[in-house]
Amino acid sequence: MAGTTIEKIAVTGLACAVPTTKYKTESYIERFGETEVGKFVDMVGVKERYVSIENQTGSDLCYTAAKELLSYKNIEPSTIDALIYMTQIPDYKQPSTAYVLHKRLEIKQDCLAFDINLGCTGFIYGITVMASLINSGLVKRGLLLVGEVSKADKMTDNHTNAMMFGDAGAACIIEQGESQINTLLKSDGTGFHIMGIQGGQARHPLNKENPDWDSIEPHMNGFETFRFAITKAPSVWKEFSKSFHCTIEDFDYVIFHQANKFMVDHIAHKMKLTKEKYPLSIDRYGNTNGVSIPITIVDLCEREENIPETIKLLCIAFGVGLSWGTISIVLNKKDVLPMIYSDDYYEEAYSIKFGQGEET
Amino acid sequence: MSIQEKIALLEEMLELEEGTLTEETKLEDLEEWDSIAAISYIALLDDKFNVSISANMINSFQTIADALSYMK
Numbered sequence: 001m002a003g004t005t006i007e008k009i010a011v012t013g014l015a016c017a018v019p020t021t022k023y024k025t026e027s028y029i030e031r032f033g034e035t036e037v038g039k040f041v042d043m044v045g046v047k048e049r050y051v052s053i054e055n056q057t058g059s060d061l062c063y064t065a066a067k068e069l070l071s072y073k074n075i076e077p078s079t080i081d082a083l084i085y086m087t088q089i090p091d092y093k094q095p096s097t098a099y100v101l102h103k104r105l106e107i108k109q110d111c112l113a114f115d116i117n118l119g120c121t122g123f124i125y126g127i128t129v130m131a132s133l134i135n136s137g138l139v140k141r142g143l144l145l146v147g148e149v150s151k152a153d154k155m156t157d158n159h160t161n162a163m164m165f166g167d168a169g170a171a172c173i174i175e176q177g178e179s180q181i182n183t184l185l186k187s188d189g190t191g192f193h194i195m196g197i198q199g200g201q202a203r204h205p206l207n208k209e210n211p212d213w214d215s216i217e218p219h220m221n222g223f224e225t226f227r228f229a230i231t232k233a234p235s236v237w238k239e240f241s242k243s244f245h246c247t248i249e250d251f252d253y254v255i256f257h258q259a260n261k262f263m264v265d266h267i268a269h270k271m272k273l274t275k276e277k278y279p280l281s282i283d284r285y286g287n288t289n290g291v292s293i294p295i296t297i298v299d300l301c302e303r304e305e306n307i308p309e310t311i312k313l314l315c316i317a318f319g320v321g322l323s324w325g326t327i328s329i330v331l332n333k334k335d336v337l338p339m340i341y342s343d344d345y346y347e348e349a350y351s352i353k354f355g356q357g358e359e360t
Numbered sequence: 361m362s363i364q365e366k367i368a369l370l371e372e373m374l375e376l377e378e379g380t381l382t383e384e385t386k387l388e389d390l391e392e393w394d395s396i397a398a399i400s401y402i403a404l405l406d407d408k409f410n411v412s413i414s415a416n417m418i419n420s421f422q423t424i425a426d427a428l429s430y431m432k
Contacts (some may be wrong), residue, residue, distance in 0.1 A: 043396050223415035226399050230406050266403050 003184040003243030006131040010177020011075050015069035015337040016170045016291065016298040017061040018050035025049075025163050033158050040163055043200070045261025048339035049166030051284030056345040057337055058087050058147025059097045061169025063104050064342040069171045071107070074227075075141075077105050082112040082133055082142040084135035086122035086290050088320070089148060090115055101145060104346065112139065120257045120319025121185070122146045122290020123170070124327045128183045130174045141175040148289040150218070160219055166286030184240045186327035191228065195220035195320050229263050232324045233316055234270040240314075240326045248273065251328065252308055253300065257317035258282035262306060265318075279304075293317060301336040309333050368430045369408065370424065373400050383425040405430055 029037045041047060052061070062085065070077065083105070085098040096115040096323075102138050107113075112133070118125050123146050130142040147169035150161075200206055201213025206216065233256070241247060248254065254277055256264045261282055268278045281296040288295050293315050301307060311331045316323035367381050374381075374392040387393045405411040406427050410430055421427055 039396055043399070203422070221415060222395065223402060223418065227402055227406075227414070228411055230403065231412060262399070262403070266407070311373075334423060 001185055003182060003240055004133050005180055005182050005244070006128070007180045008176055008178065009131045009133070009134055009181055010179045011127070011172060011174050011181075011331055011335075012177065013069050013075075013173035013335045013337075014170070014294055014297060014331065015065040015072070016168060017065040017068075017294050017340040017342050018166070018209070018285065018295075019050050019052040019056060019061070019167045020343050021053065021127045023051050024047050025039045028159075028163055029236075032162075035299075036159055037096045037163070038349045040159060043260070043262050044160070044164060044287075045282045046164055046286045047283045049284070050168065050339070051166065052151070053343050055160070055347075055350065056149060056167075056343060057091050058089055058149045058169055059085065059091050059145075060345040061149065061167065061342070062145035062147040062171055063101060063169075063346070064344055065169050065340055066101070066105055066171035068340055069173065070336060071174065074094055076106045076175065077117060079141050080105075080107050080111060080143050081139040083107060084113075084126055084130055084142065084144050085115045085128045086146040087115060087148060088117055088119050088289065089150065090117075096341055098145075100346070100349070105143075107143075108270045109243045111255070118321070118323060119289050119316040120259065120324060121321070121323040122294070123172075123245040124183070124315050124317045124325050125185060125238040125292045126290075127172070127174060127329065128185060129180060130300075131181050131183070134174065134176055141173065144172040144174055145339060146170045146294065147289055150289075158217065160220075160222075163288050166288045167192075168285065168288040168291040168295050169172070170291045170298075171187060178296055179184070181327055181329050182240070182244045182246075183242060183325070183327040184236060185310050186232070186236060186323070188322045194224045194228065194322060226260075226263055228322055229318045229324075230266050230270065231257060232322075233267045233318050236324055236326050237314075237316060244328070246283045246328075248277065248314075251315055253311065255293050255296050255300075255313055255315045257319060258285070258287055258296060259319065260287070264307035269292065284296055289319070290317075297331070298336055298339055301333055307333060361427065361431070366428050367424065369428060369431070370401075373397070373404055381424050383423065383428065385422060385424040387421055387427075401427065420424060
């Protein structure tokens with residue numbers, strides 16, 4: 001798509017939740033050896049990250065974040081007209097996890113609810129889709145949720161998968177307002193195989209007798225991913241700046257998807273950014289996929305005392321799809337909640353049997 | 361940029377002493393030439409030479425001369 005301005009939109013609340021258990025990357029030395037772990041930390045930059053307990057899913061973290069955000073903003077669930085859940089790891093194959101969240105958050109029936117399967121660009125896509133729904137008049141106030149719980153560490157002997165991904169959920173309120181967002185999103189399906197999880201769905205279902213567990217793990221061509229990101233991220237910014245006649249100085253911060261520190265540093269270097277301009281959170285939260293941009297914003301607001309009351313942000317994301325893009329948003333610092341730590345999960349979900357009448 | 365300057369860039373990238381590499385150095389004998397080095401090489405080409413190279417091309421490299429051939 002070409003760069004588009006969506007008018008009369010405001011992002012009026014943002015909260016993120018992470019589990020309470022912190023894994024330090026150095027604790028993997030025994031498992032993978034000092035050299036491997038050292039190289040990983042130098043390159044990828046993850047020093048620690050938060051990992052969910054077994055029963056906790058991305059929707060649980062989003063529920064916690066949304067509950068706190070709605071309460072803080074004093075918003076009645078009956079005023080929410082759309083709930084979109086961005087995830088790659090839904091609670092169920094069917095229905096969309098958005099309906100589980102719709103029930104738990106006690107949102108009215110006059111509401112759209114659906115999931116979108118997107119990874120690292122989940123937040124910027126979600127904002128764009130929700131803003132478009134609002135701009136069309138269909139929705140006045142929307143709740144955007146982005147959640148990922150990879151469970152990768154428990155499944156994998158792949159060093160990168162085991163040490164890279166952090167678990168997190170974000171909740172964001174977007175509604176009619178006096179601000180605007182500028183958005184520019186791109187897709188390239190020719191790279192659909194460069195990263196992803198191949199097995200477990202219709203094309204390659206798990207074989208009942210002899211399941212190929214490796215096929216349901218994330219696989220990534222690191223070289224091609226790196227090449228894609230360092231080329232596309234700076235070029236989409238260039239196109240964005242031309243479309244909207246803006247420069248880096250028009251933004252307080254540039255928030256990158258926290259894929260890999262070396263990669264993000266390289267992109268920032270190409271965009272001639274100073275270290276102060278692009279905050280990092282990957283060192284303490286890992287790569288949390290689509291949640292990494294909201295996590296970085298929440299972390300920034302919590303950590304930095306001298307940020308303006310109204311923050312102008314340029315968000316740049318790139319990832320599985322291949323999908324990439326950039327959006328600009330304006331946030332009030334007072335609308336960003338401090339990081340929430342929680343191991344809460346939807347206990348009743350474990351006693352519900354699908355297709356067996358009313359839930360009691 | 362001269363061949364010597366390009367070799368110096370690769371030595372710096374691989375954190376090797378000056379004069380360690382020659383055009384004939386075999387990559388399979390070079391412990392430092394690993395997956396991280398390959399990603400650093402992609403970044404170096406992008407940064408200094410504005411060249412984009414695929415993983416398959418890097419995997420087909422046998423000597424430092426092959427790596428140097430894209431640095432232009």
